[in-house]
Amino acid sequence: MPKIKLSEKTISQIKEICAQFDNQEGELINVLHQVQSKLGYLPAEVQEVIAKELNMSVAKVYGVVTFYSFFTMLPQGEHPISICMGTACYVRGAEQVLSEFKRQLNIEVGETSPDGKFSLSSLRCVGACGLAPVVTVGEKVYGRVSPQQVGKIIAEYQEGCPSEAQSA
Amino acid sequence: MINLTIDKKPLVVKKGTTILEAASSIGIDIPTLCHMNLHDMNIENNPGGCRVCVVEVKGRRNLAPACCTEVAEGMEISSHSIRAINARRTVVELILSDHPADCLVCAKSGNCDLQDLAHHLGIREIHYQGEQSHYREDTSPAIIREMDKCILCRRCETMCNQVQTVGVLSTINRGFHCVVSPAFEMNLDHSSCTYCGQCVAVCPTGALTEVDETGAVIRALSDPTKTVIVQTAPAVRAALGEEFGMEAGTLVTGKMAAALRRLGFDYVFDTDFAADLTIMEEGTELLGRLNKYLAGDQEVKLPILTSCCPAWVKFFEHQFPDLKDIPSTARSPQQMFGAIAKTYFADKMKVKREDLVVVSIMPCVAKKYESSRDEFAVNGNPDVDHALTTRELAQLINLANIDFKALPNEEFDQPMGESTGASVIFGTTGGVIEAAVRTAYEVQTGKTLERLDFEELRGMEGLRKATIDFDGLPINIGIAHGLGNARKLLEEIKAGKSEFHAIEIMSCPGGCIGGGGQPYHHGDVEVLKKRQKAIYAEDKSKTIRKSHENPYIKKLYDEFLGEPLSEKAHHLLHTEYFDRS
Ligand code: SF4
Ligand code: SF4
Ligand code: SF4
Ligand code: FES
Numbered sequence: 050m051p052k053i054k055l056s057e058k059t060i061s062q063i064k065e066i067c068a069q070f071d072n073q074e075g076e077l078i079n080v081l082h083q084v085q086s087k088l089g090y091l092p093a094e095v096q097e098v099i100a101k102e103l104n105m106s107v108a109k110v111y112g113v114v115t116f117y118s119f120f121t122m123l124p125q126g127e128h129p130i131s132i133c134m135g136t137a138c139y140v141r142g143a144e145q146v147l148s149e150f151k152r153q154l155n156i157e158v159g160e161t162s163p164d165g166k167f168s169l170s171s172l173r174c175v176g177a178c179g180l181a182p183v184v185t186v187g188e189k190v191y192g193r194v195s196p197q198q199v200g201k202i203i204a205e206y207q208e209g210c211p212s213e214a215q216s217a
Numbered sequence: 218m219i220n221l222t223i224d225k226k227p228l229v230v231k232k233g234t235t236i237l238e239a240a241s242s243i244g245i246d247i248p249t250l251c252h253m254n255l256h257d258m259n260i261e262n263n264p265g266g267c268r269v270c271v272v273e274v275k276g277r278r279n280l281a282p283a284c285c286t287e288v289a290e291g292m293e294i295s296s297h298s299i300r301a302i303n304a305r306r307t308v309v310e311l312i313l314s315d316h317p318a319d320c321l322v323c324a325k326s327g328n329c330d331l332q333d334l335a336h337h338l339g340i341r342e343i344h345y346q347g348e349q350s351h352y353r354e355d356t357s358p359a360i361i362r363e364m365d366k367c368i369l370c371r372r373c374e375t376m377c378n379q380v381q382t383v384g385v386l387s388t389i390n391r392g393f394h395c396v397v398s399p400a401f402e403m404n405l406d407h408s409s410c411t412y413c414g415q416c417v418a419v420c421p422t423g424a425l426t427e428v429d430e431t432g433a434v435i436r437a438l439s440d441p442t443k444t445v446i447v448q449t450a451p452a453v454r455a456a457l458g459e460e461f462g463m464e465a466g467t468l469v470t471g472k473m474a475a476a477l478r479r480l481g482f483d484y485v486f487d488t489d490f491a492a493d494l495t496i497m498e499e500g501t502e503l504l505g506r507l508n509k510y511l512a513g514d515q516e517v518k519l520p521i522l523t524s525c526c527p528a529w530v531k532f533f534e535h536q537f538p539d540l541k542d543i544p545s546t547a548r549s550p551q552q553m554f555g556a557i558a559k560t561y562f563a564d565k566m567k568v569k570r571e572d573l574v575v576v577s578i579m580p581c582v583a584k585k586y587e588s589s590r591d592e593f594a595v596n597g598n599p600d601v602d603h604a605l606t607t608r609e610l611a612q613l614i615n616l617a618n619i620d621f622k623a624l625p626n627e628e629f630d631q632p633m634g635e636s637t638g639a640s641v642i643f644g645t646t647g648g649v650i651e652a653a654v655r656t657a658y659e660v661q662t663g664k665t666l667e668r669l670d671f672e673e674l675r676g677m678e679g680l681r682k683a684t685i686d687f688d689g690l691p692i693n694i695g696i697a698h699g700l701g702n703a704r705k706l707l708e709e710i711k712a713g714k715s716e717f718h719a720i721e722i723m724s725c726p727g728g729c730i731g732g733g734g735q736p737y738h739h740g741d742v743e744v745l746k747k748r749q750k751a752i753y754a755e756d757k758s759k760t761i762r763k764s765h766e767n768p769y770i771k772k773l774y775d776e777f778l779g780e781p782l783s784e785k786a787h788h789l790l791h792t793e794y795f796d797r798s
Contacts, residue, residue, distance in 0.1 A: 093401050105386025107400040115389045 055094050062087060063095060067102035077202075081120055084158055086150045089125045118173055126168035127205045128184045133183040135174025140197070144180035145197065147171060149196040152185075152202055221292040236272060236283035240296055246264050247272060248294050248334055250312075252284035253419055253740045258679070258726050260536040262375040262419075267368065268308050269334065273298040281306050286545040306338050314345040316422075317365050318497065323423040328737050330421035331368060341765045357405040359428055359585040367424040373397060373416035380726065381622045381700040383532065385410045397424075409535040409797070413528035413700065413724040414582025414733015427582045427734060431613050437574045437602070444566065445574045447477050448554045448633070451492065451727035452580040452644030453607045453644075455751040459736040459744070460611035461621040462741045466747030468755055471626025474613050477578075477675055478627060487629045488577065489636030491554035492643045492652070494773070495525060496764035499508050499547040499789050500656045501781035503719055507661075507692075518543050520695070520710065520717040525549045527587035528724035530794065532700050537707050538796035546791040550643065551577050551584055552593050554633065555600030561777045562633060570598055570652040577604045580644070580732030583724070586712070586738040588677075606734025635769040636761030641755045646698035646728035647674045647681065648752065650721035654685055654694070655763045662688040669762050675753070677727065679744065680705065682717070698728050746788035 055063075066083045070076035080099060085091050086117045091114055100107040114120045132138075147158070154162050161168040176182045179194030184202065191202060201216055218229050223240050230239045238246050248738070263284035263541040266711045271285045271321070275293035275546040280301060295301065309399060313335060320326050352364035369388065374397060377386040385408045399408040417760045418426045418523050423678050477485045493523040509517045524530060533540060544628065548556070555575050563573050577584065583606075587593070588601035605613070614621055628634070639655050640726040642648030658666055672684040674694065679702040685692045695717040697703045703722045709715045736745040763769065779784045 062338070106378065106385055106387065108387035108389075108398070109378075111400040112389045113385035116391045 051126045053092055053094055055098070059088065059095075063098045064102055067099060071201070072104065073100055074103050077103060077105070077110065079112075081114065085120060090121050090123055092122055092124075098212075118170070121159070121170065123159055123168070124161060124165075127166050128186050129168045129170065130202075131170045131175075131185045133173075133175045133181070133185075134171045135176070135178065135181075137178035138182040141181040145196045146182050146184065146194050146199060148198040150203075153199055167203070169195055219288050219292075221290070221294065223294045224296055230288060232287075234288050236281065236286050236288055236292075236294060237270060239288050240272075240294075245296050247283045248337065249284055250330060250334060250368070250421060251372070253370075253375070255726070255740055255742050258677070258742060260375065260380055260726070261588050262372045264371050267312070267370060267723075269305055269765070271301055271304050271308075271379055272296045272300050275753055277688055284659070288571045289376050299563070306340060309334055309338055309340055310343050311345055312368055313343050314347055315349050316368070317349070319366070323366070323431065324426040325366075325420075325423035325607045329423060330739070332409060342641075343782040344372075348393070350396075351624060355404045356428065357407075357410070357412070357517050357586075358419060359582045360410070360414065360591045361426050361428055362405060363424055364398075365424075365428070366422045367397055369395060369397070369423055370421055371397070372421065373425060375420055376415040379701065381411070381413060381415060381532075381705050381724070382482040383409060383411055383413075383536075383700060384418065389410045389470050408606065409531075409702065411531045411535075412583040412586040412733075413532075415725060416733075417582055418725075418733045418735070418737065427606050427609070428487075428585055429609065430585070431616070433608050434576055434603050434605060434613065437576070443572055443574050444483050445481070445576060446486055446558060446562075447482040447576045447579040448485050448486045448488040448551070449473060449477070449559075450488045450551065450580055450584075450729065451642065451648075451752065452732060452735065452748070453610070454576050454755070455644060455730055456580065456735045457607055457611060458609065458621075459702075461614075463546060463622065464747075465738075465744040467698045467750045468751045469621075470755065471628070472621060472623050473610075474620060474629055475624040475627040476610075476619055479619050479624075480613055480617055482576070484556070484630045484633075485627075486558075486633040487564035487636050488550045488554055488579075488635045489640035489643070490767070490769065491550035491557065492525075492640035493545055493637055493764035493767045493770050494557070494616070494790065495550050495643075495649075496639060496652050496656050496768060497774075498553075498786060499523065500653050500660065500764070502545050502547060503653060504657055504661055505782070507718060513691075518559050520715055520720045521545055522719075523645065523653075523701055523721045524792075526583070526723050526725075527581070527731075528583035529700065529703060531586070531797070532703065532724065532796055533707065534797040536704070536798070537711070538798045541794040542798065543710065544794065546591075546793065548790055548792045549584075550586065550640075551579065551587065551601055551604065552792070555588070555593065557773070557777075558633065559595070559598075559600055560789060561773065572593065573674075574602045575600065577601050578607065578610045579604050579726075580607050580729045580735045581735035582606060582781060585736070591760075607732075607736060608734060611736070614677065627664065631770065632769045635767060636759075637764055637767050638756035638759035639764045640767075641759070642752055645675075645749045645752045646723050646731045647676065647721065649723075650662040650674055650694055650696060650719060652764060653719070653721075654692075656765045657687070659763065660689055660765065661690075663795070664688060666763075670757075677749070679726070687758045692719065693717045698731075699726045700724050 096110045100110045184191045184194045250269040253262040270283040271280035271296045274281050355362040374386050454470040455773040458469040524544045584604040588604045593600045639652035651671045727745040731745045
């Protein structure tokens, strides 16, 4: 894992968030949630600061980060794409949708495209089973997505080069 | 009080008792796997995860896990109903379905709780087939992690987090990919692991084991160009017998010496000799600091902390690096022995350093790591070549087909085999400081001690304190075993609130008698108490019980070292500490 150096500002932001939760070990999940929404992801160095502030071991923090698929240790793309892999979405073809995203963006789950635009993750049930299979891009939700629509979705966020969308 | 029946036997127990405890109070044994309870040490692992301990409770639809279900008024429990037994078998078969069937070649074979359970439940076939989880093997200087054999009981986590407060291990990931690991899945070697080995000591399977050095020792023993000598730590003699079916607490000092001779070691020496040497150096250092302090020196660092335990040393190097000039600079007995063996003894025998192999038998896993530290080697040649655990020695003895119980009692060789009662008690919590007091008192006051047994320093309490009267000068002593307890004393020092002049710290609960390399106690604290008793009995049986009266130690200073803290002593017997935070 490449080492990154956190700026003083980032460190104090993290500390502030921990303080908002009274530096309570029991608030770890809330702290992680807030920090991730601020920084986009939770690299090792960030987890180390949080562990120190909440007076718990880094191993435990890492344990929680790796338990919930919501948390990520990799920087997100500008437009994070998530494909729901809950049972309903899965049986209605989420896997094919996912592999189409992988193919078109040429990245794996957990990775970010070289231009930093897109990152790909799979989610567990988002609770919108009626719309299965569900894809989210940032805050926007797409329902009943088929592999054929993948190009169009990507194109929406790729101003100026909708070539893939046309061919689809 | 609660009334209930177990297997139709009525009994009355306190509210809050678990079914498991209630059953065991009337001699009913319910099998367990993840559960571990070291009573009187306040160590309990109770995740309720494995469900091996399920029993049937009348009127309840589901079976209840006995280890974490409290009794209730009027409960009718059957501990071994067909339903309970079938459920247990299913649970064990499911665990085995994701477990490598390596028993024949597993380091834990014969001592594995899972193997034992499968045997007791008469499992002859595994009815479930599924994917098996795989994880890379992690080898460090002392411990091997083989997570494919992990059953996620989390006992190691309890030891590492609650007891030792080191916090290296945690369960990570979820579901099928769940493993116990250091943060960011780094190797143990890169973590702040102290190698105390307490996780190894409680792991029910072969997932955590010590690095096996028996092969290297056998090769050295069969090399005719090498002189191979061995040293045995104090705590080993009080536990080795257990590996051969002897009662816990049986002293096997003489048989152990005989066995080592039959294994082919050229000289059979005793780490106790070096423990006496440690007292000379550490005791002198203590008095030096104390007298400076009494003379009004404000700079002097007090309390002085013992430094015999390598896991403790690594602990403060990681966690309290700003306190690293407080511990004594004295090396541990193992390393003092190695340094003297490869200089004084090698010269005496006219053996070249490279041709002398020093093996140590230790109750400890961290001693493997200690012997590999760079500062304990000269031109890449380590002072101690191989550190074996008590368990590894037993393995060697079995391998050589030696009938241990039938061995005669033999003596150690000289000059590095002579020791005093003071050195033997190094093996138990409280022992190092008691040995130091016996010598420091006499040196400081010029008077002879009337009473050598300092009961006030003994016991099993995790944190103890006592004040010893040095002829009008009260000396405050603190004792901690288990790193969680040590942490409390260090926090006090950091806050400038420590009332002590000297503190003894051992990483393992009970001290080295409960070391990570000792025969597995399988969660029975009584075993530790018996070993402790044996240690004090050996002390009592010795004619010389004060380190400074060891004639060979006197000779070593006369012939070689000069006096305690001399330049030569500094060079060979002291060390420095590093900031590893
Ligand atoms: S050896 Fe000690 S410090 Fe290291 S992981 Fe095991 S319990 Fe924790
Ligand atoms: S490594 Fe051993 S002690 Fe730790 S959870 Fe796995 S089986 Fe249990
Ligand atoms: S207390 Fe003894 S056995 Fe345990 S780590 Fe320290 S030296 Fe080793
Ligand atoms: S021993 Fe009771 S649940 Fe594991």
